[in-house]
Amino acid sequence: MKGKAVTWATAILDWFLGLQIYLPIAEVALNVFLLLGLGAGVGVLSGLFGVGGGFLLTPLLIFVGVPPAVAVATQSNQVVASSVSGVLAHWARGNVDVKMGSVMLAGGMLGSSVGVLLFTLLKTLGQIDLVIAIAYVITLSGIGIMMAVESIRALRRVRKSMAPKKLHQHNWAQGLPFKMRFRKSRLYISALLPGGIGFIVGIMSALMGVGGAFLLVPAMIYLLGMATGAVIGTSLFQIIFVQAWVTFWQANTNQTVDILLALILTIGGVVGAQIGGRLGAKLPGEQLRFLMAIVILVTAGGLLYQLVAHPADLYTIVIAGGGH
Amino acid sequence: MKAVTCILALALLWVAGLRPAGAQAPLIADLDDHLIAITTGFAGADVLLFGTTDGPGDVIVVVKGPTADVEVLRKERVGGIWINRKGLGYQNVPAVYMLAASKPLDELLPEDQRAYYQMGIENIRMVPVDPRDSDSKTFAGALVHAKQKTGLFSDLPARILFIGDRLFRVNLRVPSTVPTGTYLAEVYLVRDQKVVGAQTTPLVISKIGFGADIYDFAHRHGAAYGVIAILVALFAGWMAHLAFRRR
Numbered sequence: 001m002k003g004k005a006v007t008w009a010t011a012i013l014d015w016f017l018g019l020q021i022y023l024p025i026a027e028v029a030l031n032v033f034l035l036l037g038l039g040a041g042v043g044v045l046s047g048l049f050g051v052g053g054g055f056l057l058t059p060l061l062i063f064v065g066v067p068p069a070v071a072v073a074t075q076s077n078q079v080v081a082s083s084v085s086g087v088l089a090h091w092a093r094g095n096v097d098v099k100m101g102s103v104m105l106a107g108g109m110l111g112s113s114v115g116v117l118l119f120t121l122l123k124t125l126g127q128i129d130l131v132i133a134i135a136y137v138i139t140l141s142g143i144g145i146m147m148a149v150e151s152i153r154a155l156r157r158v159r160k161s162m163a164p165k166k167l168h169q170h171n172w173a174q175g176l177p178f179k180m181r182f183r184k185s186r187l188y189i190s191a192l193l194p195g196g197i198g199f200i201v202g203i204m205s206a207l208m209g210v211g212g213a214f215l216l217v218p219a220m221i222y223l224l225g226m227a228t229g230a231v232i233g234t235s236l237f238q239i240i241f242v243q244a245w246v247t248f249w250q251a252n253t254n255q256t257v258d259i260l261l262a263l264i265l266t267i268g269g270v271v272g273a274q275i276g277g278r279l280g281a282k283l284p285g286e287q288l289r290f291l292m293a294i295v296i297l298v299t300a301g302g303l304l305y306q307l308v309a310h311p312a313d314l315y316t317i318v319i320a321g322g323g324h
Numbered sequence: 325m326k327a328v329t330c331i332l333a334l335a336l337l338w339v340a341g342l343r344p345a346g347a348q349a350p351l352i353a354d355l356d357d358h359l360i361a362i363t364t365g366f367a368g369a370d371v372l373l374f375g376t377t378d379g380p381g382d383v384i385v386v387v388k389g390p391t392a393d394v395e396v397l398r399k400e401r402v403g404g405i406w407i408n409r410k411g412l413g414y415q416n417v418p419a420v421y422m423l424a425a426s427k428p429l430d431e432l433l434p435e436d437q438r439a440y441y442q443m444g445i446e447n448i449r450m451v452p453v454d455p456r457d458s459d460s461k462t463f464a465g466a467l468v469h470a471k472q473k474t475g476l477f478s479d480l481p482a483r484i485l486f487i488g489d490r491l492f493r494v495n496l497r498v499p500s501t502v503p504t505g506t507y508l509a510e511v512y513l514v515r516d517q518k519v520v521g522a523q524t525t526p527l528v529i530s531k532i533g534f535g536a537d538i539y540d541f542a543h544r545h546g547a548a549y550g551v552i553a554i555l556v557a558l559f560a561g562w563m564a565h566l567a568f569r570r571r
Contacts (some may be wrong), residue, residue: 130407247553270564
């Protein structure tokens with residue numbers, strides 16, 4: 001009896017481990033459950049912390065064997081799906097500033113086009129992997145430090161019950177032309193500011209395959225001084241369009257978007273995000289945020305180590321006209 | 325099943341080899357399958373090469389994949405970070421190189437002959453774009469090393485087995501990472517340190533099935549593929565929203 005149970009268990013385990021799926025664009029066969037698990041794991045984190053999680057998923061995909069260029073481009077495609085499901089919820093609550101989003105979008109389109117061109121150029125120069133790695137080290141350590149500082153501050157604030165300090169506007173920014181009124185965000189500022197933020201984040205997101213919410217959200221709160229209620233919905237709104245644009249250009253110029261991979265990650269991701277959202281309501285937020293900051297900093301440290309340590313193989317082979 | 329067909333084929337060839345009409349060709353060889361399909365679960369394949377000779381002798385088989393231009397980049401330390409700095413180009417680099425022989429190569433042919441027929445990894449003629457560069461040899465070595473590491477250049481020749489002194493067969497292992505394209509299997513008959521007969525057989529490796537169609541479409545109609553990718557994502561996001569809205 002016992003022997004039979006063990007045989008069954010190993011047969012089922014074999015079936016799970018053997019369920020490889022060949023990703024047509026990435027040109028590698030990977031385990032379906034591994035990919036679903038990755039999507040779900042990152043989805044849980046994003047539900048917990050309210051960040052997209054793309055900046056964690058891309059390095060993880062590269063780690064399991066997806067070529068970096070495919071990981072980045074496919075991630076953009078997946079971000080479209082997760083942002084749509086996110087923005088619909090915010091739209092229902094009236095938390096999307098379409099005017100602000102559109103101005104940021106104009107900058108974002110321009111920035112991401114520049115980003116895709118840069119991506120193609122760096123790919124032909126053989127430097128794309130290096131630039132992706134450096135971009136990740138810089139942004140991950142930036143976010144990690146920011147999150148750590150913020151959560152420590154918030155933990156102290158809880159103890160002292162201190163009100164958060166209000167940030168005053170930058171003076172030079174008020175002198176800029178093309179002033180516009182953004183009713184929902186309760187702002188009267190130059191359109192160049194949100195446009196410029198969209199532009200810079202657009203470049204970064206095309207190069208790194210991330211939505212860029214982790215850059216947009218702090219910039220909208222601290223640089224623009226937007227009313228916080230509309231920040232997430234508005235950033236998601238503009239991310240959908242910028243990432244759709246990036247997906248299109250990556251597919252058109254680099255042929256690096258893997259629909260199948262994006263779909264599997266999306267399925268895992270949306271389920272994970274629901275679990276994460278529910279967990280987040282029950283768990284102590286600031287401690288978790290601090291832990292997350294540590295995880296991000298460790299990831300950044302690992303990537304940095306790979307850049308500075310003596311590589312196992314000094315040579316890289318690039319096949320002309322094909323390959324990634 | 326495969327074994328039966330193979331024996332039958334060998335027998336036929338052997339009979340053919342005995343006939344006076346077939347005796348003109350010193351060497352006849354064929355593959356049991358001229359098409360290797362890369363499908364969703366492709367994990368490499370075995371190809372049987374078999375044939376007959378017109379008398380005692382040794383056989384060497386060289387399988388070469390489609391050639392391409394390749395650039396080799398070397399990392400150097402710049403400001404504490406390892407960066408791809410120097411790059412050298414090589415033309416005519418075969419995607420795959422496999423070798424099989426009935427005896428160790430150096431016993432069969434002198435060095436100049438091996439170099440002429442590109443037998444052995446050290447004899448693959450890769451053409452450096454800039455032959456005067458002092459690092460040309462080092463970079464070529466790194467290229468060969470990288471190919472060996474991924475199993476695309478096999479450095480250990482497979483053993484060709486003779487049945488009697490006329491029939492021969494060898495199993496060629498095709499790794500799962502092979503690029504697609506038309507491959508050529510060159511079969512040489514060697515006697516007294518000389519090549520006395522040769523035959524070439526094509527082998528096509530191509531992607532087949534749903535995955536291949538997607539790949540093909542993505543590379544031919546990039547813009548349309550991009551639009552479809554976006555639509556699929558929009559739909560998936562909307563479905564996710566509907567699925568979780570009411571709970």
